[in-house]
Amino acid sequence: MDDYSEPICAECESGGALLCCDGVCNRSFHTECLGEEPEDDGEPWLCFDCAHEVHRCFACKHYAATADLVQCAEVNCRKMFHRTVECAGKPLVEGERFVCPLHKCKKCNAASGVEADIVRCFRCPTAYCRDCCPLDVHTLEDSIFICIHHVQVRAACVPPGPHPPPSKHHPTQPKPNPNPTRARARALLQR
Ligand SMILES: [Zn+2]
Ligand SMILES: [Zn+2]
Ligand SMILES: [Zn+2]
Ligand SMILES: [Zn+2]
Ligand SMILES: [Zn+2]
Ligand SMILES: [Zn+2]
Numbered sequence: 673m674d675d676y677s678e679p680i681c682a683e684c685e686s687g688g689a690l691l692c693c694d695g696v697c698n699r700s701f702h703t704e705c706l707g708e709e710p711e712d713d714g715e716p717w718l719c720f721d722c723a724h725e726v727h728r729c730f731a732c733k734h735y736a737a738t739a740d741l742v743q744c745a746e747v748n749c750r751k752m753f754h755r756t757v758e759c760a761g762k763p764l765v766e767g768e769r770f771v772c773p774l775h776k777c778k779k780c781n782a783a784s785g786v787e788a789d790i791v792r793c794f795r796c797p798t799a800y801c802r803d804c805c806p807l808d809v810h811t812l813e814d815s816i817f818i819c820i821h822h823v824q825v826r827a828a829c830v831p832p833g834p835h836p837p838p839s840k841h842h843p844t845q846p847k848p849n850p851n852p853t854r855a856r857a858r859a860l861l862q863r
Pocket of ligand 4: 744745746749750751771772773774775
């Protein structure tokens with residue numbers, strides 16, 4: 673395990689014995705969360721995303737080809753974003769090192785000097801210095817939390833797989849008959 677890999681599993685968001693991706697994503701997984709046991713042959717192991725050169729934008733969570741994304745230059749981060757202001761958090765300057773919004777406090781704008789100064793969300797580009805961090809975040813690990821917003825919509829916000837299906841609509845419930853007595857009467861008449 674190198675020092676830059678995430679200390680918690682990308683799938684279930686808890687710690688333990690983690691397998692770190694040898695690709696560009698810095699992510700870690702429990703082998704049981706991968707659904708398949710990777711071969712322990714000493715070869716570098718790539719997660720599905722790195723092996724297929726597609727990654728989720730860390731902001732909007734949709735998949736895109738690695739080539740169409742911009743990657744945070746911080747070695748301990750390396751998160752991917754669409755090259756848009758909405759996703760990357762700022763306009764990209766050609767040839768300039770891109771550092772994502774996870775390295776600055778969203779409130780007071782203090783930048784991370786020491787890594788421990790900034791605590792960050794595991795699911796979205798939101799980070800705070802320890803002084804500004806709201807009390808209602810759900811802490812996963814010393815410097816990693818998830819925003820209260822994700823806790824409320826837990827498991828409903830992330831589209832699954834590299835080809836996210838169109839947003840799910842609740843199946844329309846048949847409206848309860850406003851006048852059950854009359855309906856029953858009609859049913860009786862039809863007999
Ligand atoms: Zn896991
Ligand atoms: Zn990977
Ligand atoms: Zn995006
Ligand atoms: Zn970053
Ligand atoms: Zn702050
Ligand atoms: Zn968040």
